[in-house]
Amino acid sequence: MQNPAVKTFFAICLLSLSSYAPFAQAQSQLPDIGGSAFSTLTPEKEKQLGDVLMRQTRGRLPMVYDPLLDEYINALGNRLVARANDVKFPFKFYWVNNRQINAFATLGGNIASHTGTLAVAESESEFASVMAHEIAHVTQRHIARFVEAQNQRAPLTIASLLGAIVLATVNPEAGMAAMVASQGAAQQSAINFTRSNEQEADRIGMTILAEAGFDPNAVPAFFGRLAEQSRFANQQLAFLQTHPLSQARVADTRLRAQQFPQRFVPDSMDFTLSQARVLARYHHNTQDALVIFKRRLAEPGGNTRANRYALAIALLDSKDYAAALEMLKPLMEQDAHNLYYLDVYTDILIGQQRFDEALERLQQEYLLRPNNQVVTLNYANVAVKAGSYPLAIHLLRNLLYHKDDNILAYDLLAEAYKKQEDFARYYEARADLFYQMANYPKAIDDLNEALNHLKPEARLENRRLEAKKRQWQAEFERLQRM
Numbered sequence: 001m002q003n004p005a006v007k008t009f010f011a012i013c014l015l016s017l018s019s020y021a022p023f024a025q026a027q028s029q030l031p032d033i034g035g036s037a038f039s040t041l042t043p044e045k046e047k048q049l050g051d052v053l054m055r056q057t058r059g060r061l062p063m064v065y066d067p068l069l070d071e072y073i074n075a076l077g078n079r080l081v082a083r084a085n086d087v088k089f090p091f092k093f094y095w096v097n098n099r100q101i102n103a104f105a106t107l108g109g110n111i112a113s114h115t116g117t118l119a120v121a122e123s124e125s126e127f128a129s130v131m132a133h134e135i136a137h138v139t140q141r142h143i144a145r146f147v148e149a150q151n152q153r154a155p156l157t158i159a160s161l162l163g164a165i166v167l168a169t170v171n172p173e174a175g176m177a178a179m180v181a182s183q184g185a186a187q188q189s190a191i192n193f194t195r196s197n198e199q200e201a202d203r204i205g206m207t208i209l210a211e212a213g214f215d216p217n218a219v220p221a222f223f224g225r226l227a228e229q230s231r232f233a234n235q236q237l238a239f240l241q242t243h244p245l246s247q248a249r250v251a252d253t254r255l256r257a258q259q260f261p262q263r264f265v266p267d268s269m270d271f272t273l274s275q276a277r278v279l280a281r282y283h284h285n286t287q288d289a290l291v292i293f294k295r296r297l298a299e300p301g302g303n304t305r306a307n308r309y310a311l312a313i314a315l316l317d318s319k320d321y322a323a324a325l326e327m328l329k330p331l332m333e334q335d336a337h338n339l340y341y342l343d344v345y346t347d348i349l350i351g352q353q354r355f356d357e358a359l360e361r362l363q364q365e366y367l368l369r370p371n372n373q374v375v376t377l378n379y380a381n382v383a384v385k386a387g388s389y390p391l392a393i394h395l396l397r398n399l400l401y402h403k404d405d406n407i408l409a410y411d412l413l414a415e416a417y418k419k420q421e422d423f424a425r426y427y428e429a430r431a432d433l434f435y436q437m438a439n440y441p442k443a444i445d446d447l448n449e450a451l452n453h454l455k456p457e458a459r460l461e462n463r464r465l466e467a468k469k470r471q472w473q474a475e476f477e478r479l480q481r482m
Helices: 005-017 043-058 067-081 115-120 124-139 142-153 158-170 172-181 195-211 218-232 238-242 247-257 269-283 286-298 305-317 321-334 339-351 355-368 373-386 389-402 407-419 423-436 440-453 459-480
Strands: 092-096 103-105 110-114
Touching: 043 110, 067 092, 067 124, 067 269, 067 339, 067 373, 103 124, 110 115, 110 124, 115 124, 115 269, 124 142, 124 195, 124 218, 142 195, 195 218, 195 247, 218 247, 269 286, 269 305, 269 339, 286 305, 305 321, 305 339, 321 339, 339 355, 339 373, 355 373, 373 389, 373 407, 389 407, 407 423, 423 440, 423 459, 440 459
Parallel strands: 092 110
Antiparallel strands: 103 110
16 A cells, blocks of 8 residues: 555654654653653553653654554564563564664664665564564663663653654664763763673573574574674664674674574565565665566566565556556465555556456455455555545544554545545544644644534534543643653
């Protein structure tokens, strides 16, 4: 599914956020932040703070809202979490659209990977090893303890933490400098965790990786390749700036991996297709992707599902719908219900304005997998394009009932209401979207617009929206005091 309209919302969020104090989506009961709160971060407080920070991060970083990639990273991440000890809260996994190799964890089990990490992984075990390492940082409370220790030197604020997260993902050295300089400890500016933290995360992460069925040897293989690349790079790789890597550490992971039984772990098809999707749509521009994957397909042994799928995406993105369909057809004949193929097929049919065919196909898939976000978002997207606004609204409201933080669902819902000229609900859906992006001023402005468009007799709706507005205003005011 492609939905460029949502980029407009992100741009507005970024512009608005640049003019205001830090904003955050908060839970109904926010922890006290600053002072003593950071010195005694219980798991409950850590989870609440993590949710606040993650929602703010959404408004500051180029997050990837791709339902297929979201399904993949969360399925993989939770497979690893299921094998971890000391898990105190649910984990959530996200993507940042960045070609650099990096991943980071924040408080409360929120873990993000750069798309560049998946793009360069030579196996699924390698990519899983990065996720397992970040999971270990969370379960061992390295981040929480680091925050507590820094706060003892000078009171921390959400603003300083968010600023450090954002900078650290774009420019890791600057990010850590910002974090520590604000605490008066600039000598630590290039180090995120201590060497002992990193070694502990390596050890526990490798155990998680092995118990989840992946190859532990992927850890030294990935680390060794990164260390070798960094020797010839003008600037140290982003991952190595936030995760300092010495030759001794590479050797240590190699010795630890030898303690596990040797195994061959084939890559899953979801990994192979997710990587192809990242390469075709996020790592390379469309023209480069066309050249690269045409060449790969022509090479001996290059006629693989991943290369065909990636080229189909590149052809779709270049609006060559007939060629994209021709490239995709053999794949769909092999696996008619594959969601990766169905997503591209749906977008091809939309490009060719074959809405009835797309609706019929997606209705069948929806009956098989109701409220699967890939199927539902594609189905709703086609419904909007075909003018079936009540159907789209029904699908999206059901999805948001189960997954109330889905950015694309709010965006499509707003579009459907606007097309239907239901402006009260259009502005409310926009408000909900900005709320998820932690942009309180825009969210409250749009709620006021929604109230202005209500009919005088809609008293219950008026009271509901007024209550929502009061709640958001209270949260915003509390966050401004933090």
